[in-house]
Amino acid sequence: MSNVKVARRDFLRTSLLVGSALPLGAIPLVLKADNHRVSEDNPTAKAMGYLHDATKVDVAKFPRRAGEAGSKQFCNNCKLYQAGSEEGWGGCAIFPGKEVNAKGWCNAWVSA
Ligand code: SF4
Known part of the structure; x- marks a missing residue:
């Protein structure tokens, strides 16, 4: 052998x-x-300007988050945000099967 x-x-x-x-x-x-978390490199995330930290959003590119009203927009006060599998993360209809950061933001933000 x-x-x-x-x-x-x-x-x-x-x-x-x-x-x-x-x-x-x-x-x-x-x-x-961390594979349940949406990646900021996800093509939809990039197109929608999604970031895990909403304070880092380029408001020149995404003016909906500019100003006092815009600065109060976060995933956790968006109508599309749902309870997630871990603290600080939640589901979102924009990203089926993935979770977004509660302190994140994207251009599809809707007032709850
Ligand atoms: S739609 Fe709402 S919950 Fe989903 S990523 Fe955008 S801001 Fe966050």
Whole structure:
């Protein structure tokens, strides 16, 4: 038997042992990470001017967030914001299956 076959068999055996040693509850925590959060690089997010931090919005480009009234607009007071899976994040109809930051903003903001 070649050393390659032995090494491969050892790798598979070790992988099975490590995999079976992980508590099942740890897997969702590992997979959850931040992938439920919408990325600012998402094409829709870019087109809508979405940012996780509304105070960073370029008001020259998105004048709806300019001035006193605009500066009070955040995702958490937008009509499209819904309760999320973690504190400070929530669902939004603009980004199905993703969550936006409560302190974020996009150009589709609607008064609640
Ligand atoms: S539509 Fe409202 S909740 Fe959704 S990203 Fe824009 S401001 Fe935030």
